[in-house]
Amino acid sequence: xxxxxxxxxxxxxxxxxxxxxxxxxxxPLPGFDSVPAWEVVWGRERARGWTAQTRAHQLMVDVDxxxxxxxxxxxxxxxxxxxxxxxxxxxxxxxxxxxxxxxxYVGFFRTQADSVEMANVPWGPQISFLxxxxxxxxxxxxxxxxxxxxxxxxxxxxxxxxxxxHQVEFPSMPSMRRDRHYVRAxxxxxxxxxxxxxxxxxxxxxxxxxxxxxxxxAFSWAVFITEWTVATGVFLVEEYRRAQRLWLxxxxxxxxxxxxxxxxxxxxxxxxxxxxxRELRALLDLLDLLNEEPEVSSRMTQLAGSSRExxxxxxxxxxxxxxxxxxxxxxxxxxxxxxYTDDVQRHRSFASSYxxxxxxxxxxxxxxxxxxxxxxxxxxxxxxxxxxxxxxPPRSRHTSADGAPLVLVSNLAGHDIPASLLGSLSSPxxxxxxxxxxxxxxxxxxxxxxxxxxxxxxxxxxxxxxxxEATTAWAMAETSVxxxxxxxxxxxxxxxxxxxxLRARVLAAERINERRAEATRSRGRVRPRDEAASxxxxxxxxxxxxxxxxxxxxxxxGA
Numbered sequence: 001x002x003x004x005x006x007x008x009x010x011x012x013x014x015x016x017x018x019x020x021x022x023x024x025x026x027x028p029l030p031g032f033d034s035v036p037a038w039e040v041v042w043g044r045e046r047a048r049g050w051t052a053q054t055r056a057h058q059l060m061v062d063v064d065x066x067x068x069x070x071x072x073x074x075x076x077x078x079x080x081x082x083x084x085x086x087x088x089x090x091x092x093x094x095x096x097x098x099x100x101x102x103x104x105y106v107g108f109f110r111t112q113a114d115s116v117e118m119a120n121v122p123w124g125p126q127i128s129f130l131x132x133x134x135x136x137x138x139x140x141x142x143x144x145x146x147x148x149x150x151x152x153x154x155x156x157x158x159x160x161x162x163x164x165x166h167q168v169e170f171p172s173m174p175s176m177r178r179d180r181h182y183v184r185a186x187x188x189x190x191x192x193x194x195x196x197x198x199x200x201x202x203x204x205x206x207x208x209x210x211x212x213x214x215x216x217x218a219f220s221w222a223v224f225i226t227e228w229t230v231a232t233g234v235f236l237v238e239e240y241r242r243a244q245r246l247w248l249x250x251x252x253x254x255x256x257x258x259x260x261x262x263x264x265x266x267x268x269x270x271x272x273x274x275x276x277x278r279e280l281r282a283l284l285d286l287l288d289l290l291n292e293e294p295e296v297s298s299r300m301t302q303l304a305g306s307s308r309e310x311x312x313x314x315x316x317x318x319x320x321x322x323x324x325x326x327x328x329x330x331x332x333x334x335x336x337x338x339x340y341t342d343d344v345q346r347h348r349s350f351a352s353s354y355x356x357x358x359x360x361x362x363x364x365x366x367x368x369x370x371x372x373x374x375x376x377x378x379x380x381x382x383x384x385x386x387x388x389x390x391x392x393p394p395r396s397r398h399t400s401a402d403g404a405p406l407v408l409v410s411n412l413a414g415h416d417i418p419a420s421l422l423g424s425l426s427s428p429x430x431x432x433x434x435x436x437x438x439x440x441x442x443x444x445x446x447x448x449x450x451x452x453x454x455x456x457x458x459x460x461x462x463x464x465x466x467x468x469e470a471t472t473a474w475a476m477a478e479t480s481v482x483x484x485x486x487x488x489x490x491x492x493x494x495x496x497x498x499x500x501x502l503r504a505r506v507l508a509a510e511r512i513n514e515r516r517a518e519a520t521r522s523r524g525r526v527r528p529r530d531e532a533a534s535x536x537x538x539x540x541x542x543x544x545x546x547x548x549x550x551x552x553x554x555x556x557x558g559a
Contacts, residue, residue, distance in 0.1 A: 019089065019103050022082040022096050032077050035070065042069030045095070054092045055211055059181045063169045071169040078148055078166045091208050098166055098207070099143050105132055106208050113219050121218040125229040125256045127264060129222045132204060137238060137268040137276055149199040157196070160185050164207045183213045192228070192253040195312025200235045203227035225256075233257040233265035237280050244330065245313040246283055248300070251291045254284060282318060282327035289338060290314070299333050317341040428452050468493035 023029055026044045030037035046052050064070040076082055076096075083097040088107035097103060109131050148165040155163040155170055162183040163170045173181065183206055194200050205223050206213065212220040232253060239245045249257075257265070266276035290296050297311075304310035317330040319341070328339040332348060340348065429451055475490055491497060 019083040019086050019097060019100075022076070022084050025084045029076065032073065035067065035073070038069035038073040040069075042072055045069075045072060048095070050090060051095045054095055055181070056093055056095045059173075060169070062174070062177050062181070063172050071172075074168045075166050078145070078168065081143075093210050094208050101143065102132075102204055102208075105204055109205070109209065109223070112223075116219055118218050121222050123218075123222070123225075125226045125259055126222060127226065127260055129219070129226045130230060130264070131223055132227065133264075133267070137234065137266060137273055144201060146199065149201060152202070153196070153199060156185065162202055162206050162210070162213075164202060166207075179214075181210075183210050191250050192225075192256065194232055194235075194249060194253070195247055195309075197309030197312050198232075198235065198239070198247045200228075200231050203231065229253070229256040229260065230264055233260070233280065236283055237265060237276050239313075240279060240283060240316065240318075240327075241276075244315055244317065246286060246290075246316040246327065247313045248290060248296070249287060254287050254291065258284060278320075278325040279318060279327075282325045283316070286316065286327040286329070286339065293336055293338065295336060296333075299336055303331075303333070429456065464498070468498075 025048065026041050029041060046057065051057055060071040079096070079098045081099045083100065083103070085091075085095075085097050085103075085106065089097065089104065091106045112129070112131065144165050148168075151168065152163045152165045155161065159170075159178070161170070161178060162185060167182075170178075170182065203224050205220055205227065209217075209220050213224065232249065236247060236249070236257070239247060262277040262280050263272050265280055266273045268276070300311045300314070314333070315330040316327050319326050319328060326339065328341045328344075330341045330344060332340075332344055334348065471489055471493055492501075
């Protein structure tokens with residue numbers, strides 16, 4: 001894009017009076033790909049008079065000393081509505097305003113800072129330190145792109161620095177100079193950081209007064225904490241209205257939001273939004289309940305799978321009865337017991353009924369053996385092909401005959417034992433293994449043939465299944481026994497418990513075998529040091545003490 005006019009003359013007339021478009025000061029801006037043309041724009045930026053000695057220009061020089069104007073080109077590409085600030089809004093950390101919504105921010109910040117005694121600035125959110133009222137509900141969303149906010153959040157997670165959404169030059173900054181130009185996240189930041197995927201913009205104080213934040217200015221940090229609290233509260237309501245999401249804020253951040261009156265979060269273009277106030281209070285109440293559940297994080301991680309963002313929010317719905325508005329979870333988070341919407345409760349009731357029926361069918365299934373139940377109760381003389389069974393049902397909560405709750409475990413059933421074991425493992429046990437099983441199976445008679453491997457494994461598994469089914473049936477019938485005792489009796493027969501126990505026992509046996517094999521091998525070894533010592537001892541023996549089986553020393557008489 002060609003230049004026209006004399007921007008330097010225009011700058012002496014326009015800049016400093018009122019905020020104007022930055023293009024009126026720097027002249028027509030070239031296209032993004034015209035890198036050499038941006039050197040000319042950089043020269044005009046340096047010639048504005050007050051900008052040359054700012055920390056913002058020093059940052060650009062530290063990043064692109066060999067390509068002047070490259071950082072300015074990248075930043076203005078994300079700030080198409082950039083403004084040249086008035087004299088009251090000038091600061092050393094930023095030489096332009098990113099958009100019109102930040103007009104007056106720098107001047108009001110300085111006014112507030114001059115009226116506060118730094119020694120009396122408390123730590124934590126204080127509504128009196130709110131410099132910018134808003135952002136408002138339903139505000140313009142086109143000011144900041146999704147990709148810019150996502151990139152800034154990624155840099156914050158990866159490096160631990162607060163990077164504003166327009167500071168795309170950050171990856172090019174040498175690591176040893178980052179502490180000079182960017183604010184490092186404090187140690188307490190993790191307790192108030194929003195979940196990954198919640199793209200809340202950092203407060204403007206990070207952009208316009210980051211030098212004061214780097215120096216540890218108490219007032220600047222109080223402003224940062226206050227504006228962050230308001231921004232996250234507004235985001236919580238807007239995300240519910242946009243996508244029915246409740247972001248799982250940390251407990252400390254939710255407590256900060258509760259410190260402020262809801263009117264600071266729920267102001268729209270037409271004034272206070274009373275419906276939004278009730279929604280915010282309901283969302284915070286549900287968030288407190290979810291923060292009390294220690295298993296929410298692990299359950300959401302399971303639900304999210306490989307999506308890191310999905311683990312940070314739950315889908316919610318609202319119910320209103322009179323003056324009361326309640327937020328409820330709109331997806332099944334079993335086994336967590338939290339307030340659910342009516343649709344989820346109906347789904348959970350149907351799933352629970354289906355699991356109960358599955359457990360009854362599993363208990364009534366015929367044990368494996370030579371006869372298999374066929375269609376209409378007929379028996380088959382030969383084993384049937386192994387069937388594909390559904391996955392084991394999860395634990396379900398029942399009520400016993402006395403009305404007390406009884407947790408039934410998911411027992412192993414007879415149909416879980418594959419019929420192919422009898423045929424595929426048809427070789428007989430070795431004599432040593434058969435002798436070792438005498439205490440269990442009683443195979444001590446030499447005239448009795450050794451059993452086959454498949455028969456032994458199937459019999460042992462069936463004994464475990466029958467024991468678990470018998471214990472479960474007893475626990476369901478003996479209502480006079482306390483529920484806690486019945487639960488302890490049933491716990492070892494749970495499908496997952498048995499699986500983990502068996503695996504642990506097998507691994508322990510494997511380790512014992514490995515140690516025994518290693519000990520056996522080490523008995524026949526002679527270490528090199530022992531061989532050398534033996535040779536040295538033999539060479540030092542006198543002929544009188546040397547065994548007769550050995551000959552005289554090499555080179556001696558009789559050699």
